[in-house]
Amino acid sequence: MGPDSLIYEYGLAPTPIESFIMFFVYVLKSLKDEQLYIGSTNNLERRIEEHNSGKSLATEPRRPFVLIYYEAYRSEKDARHREHNLKLRSRALAQLKKRLEDTLKID
Secondary structure, three states: OOHHHHHHHOOOOOOOHHHOOOEEEEEEEEOOOOOEEEEEEOOHHHHHHHHHOOOOOOOHHHOOEEEEEEEEEOOHHHHHHHHHHHHHOHHHHHHHHHHOHHHHHOO
16 A cells, blocks of 8 residues: 555545635725725635625725735634624734734825
């Protein structure tokens, strides 16, 4: 039995990237008022398009937006927990803003 057969016999084969479902926590910056918006999604590209096309009532008046930061998670629960912490815990958001100090200055 060669090393390749051991990998597949014990289920250690890498999963094709297409089968990964990722969940994202993202931070958008409004180019209109320079305020930040924090959200989560399983399709980052689609969600940013929804924000910029006015399909999101929460952000429609503040369009357009640019993506300034995101985090990817394999677990939706972890992503939602992180989104919740960033929205409701000022310390978590302050720490992130400190890490993104130069990024936040870019128009």
